[in-house]
Amino acid sequence: MKIIAHRSGPNVYPEQTITSASFALYCGADMVEVDVRYTLDKKIAASHDANTLRVFGQDKLVKDMTEKEFLSLRHKADVSFGSHLFEHYLMRKIAPILIHVKEDELIDDLIALLKKYDYLDKVTFGVMSVNAVNKIKAVDKTLPVLAFMPKVQDIVEFVKAGADYIRLWQDWTNDDTVKTVKNSGAKLWIMTGKITDKDSDVGVSTQDGLKKLISYDVDGILINDITILQDVLQEIEQD
Numbered sequence: 001m002k003i004i005a006h007r008s009g010p011n012v013y014p015e016q017t018i019t020s021a022s023f024a025l026y027c028g029a030d031m032v033e034v035d036v037r038y039t040l041d042k043k044i045a046a047s048h049d050a051n052t053l054r055v056f057g058q059d060k061l062v063k064d065m066t067e068k069e070f071l072s073l074r075h076k077a078d079v080s081f082g083s084h085l086f087e088h089y090l091m092r093k094i095a096p097i098l099i100h101v102k103e104d105e106l107i108d109d110l111i112a113l114l115k116k117y118d119y120l121d122k123v124t125f126g127v128m129s130v131n132a133v134n135k136i137k138a139v140d141k142t143l144p145v146l147a148f149m150p151k152v153q154d155i156v157e158f159v160k161a162g163a164d165y166i167r168l169w170q171d172w173t174n175d176d177t178v179k180t181v182k183n184s185g186a187k188l189w190i191m192t193g194k195i196t197d198k199d200s201d202v203g204v205s206t207q208d209g210l211k212k213l214i215s216y217d218v219d220g221i222l223i224n225d226i227t228i229l230q231d232v233l234q235e236i237e238q239d
Helices: 018-026 067-071 086-091 104-116 130-139 152-161 175-184 207-214 226-238
Strands: 002-005 031-038 044-046 097-101 123-127 145-147 165-169 187-191 220-223
Touching: 002 018, 002 226, 018 031, 018 086, 031 086, 031 104, 044 086, 044 104, 086 104, 097 104, 104 130, 123 130, 130 145, 130 152, 145 152, 152 165, 152 175, 165 175, 175 187, 207 220, 207 226, 220 226
Parallel strands: 002 031, 002 220, 031 097, 097 123, 123 145, 145 165, 165 187, 187 220
Antiparallel strands: 031 044
16 A cells, blocks of 8 residues: 655645655655646646645735746745745655646646656656546556546546546545445545645544545555554554
8 A cells, every 4th residue: 555645744844845755755655745736937836725825925826926936935834945846856856756736737848847857657647637637648548647536426537538546535435435446447545634625634634544444455545644654554564
């Protein structure tokens, strides 16, 4: 089972930073997630939110900021940390990466950037539309794609398009949805936490909650603090 550090593992260092990603990999994460979206001048920024208010304290959209403006931001949680372009992760050889593609329109530029750094074999593409699956598979059918589906009812549609992995929210995970994914032939990854408007509800789970997810024989779990999941897996192994 793969352990994926959600938003690069923000439990010790600020989210979406090279430091947090490096630390998560050092601690044993199999993969780190990085969310990407365009700046005003079409640079690929590492940012989960469309608006920089929550993370950086400025009430402005990433798409309305130039590269220079975006890179001038400092994290509210710790101003010693700044923002990153996605290219910075590649330059620092952070891998493997789950790239959460927030905007389908940047896929062509993203793939070109990955080719420039010879990185296509070090990433998994996380997408939110069937069109994005088709676009990536048209480049190379072997490129791994995770479906960040907007609705649980979309499982079959995404698998038909070629998605290799299906992400279920923890709230969506039950006998029926697990069976649907497994019967489709796709791998099953779970996003811990609840579907709410509170950012603090995403990427977290209890030990009992994790044990329940693991009992479904899942192939991967996305979580903020990977050490909690590691402790649960170790406990299960010892029983």
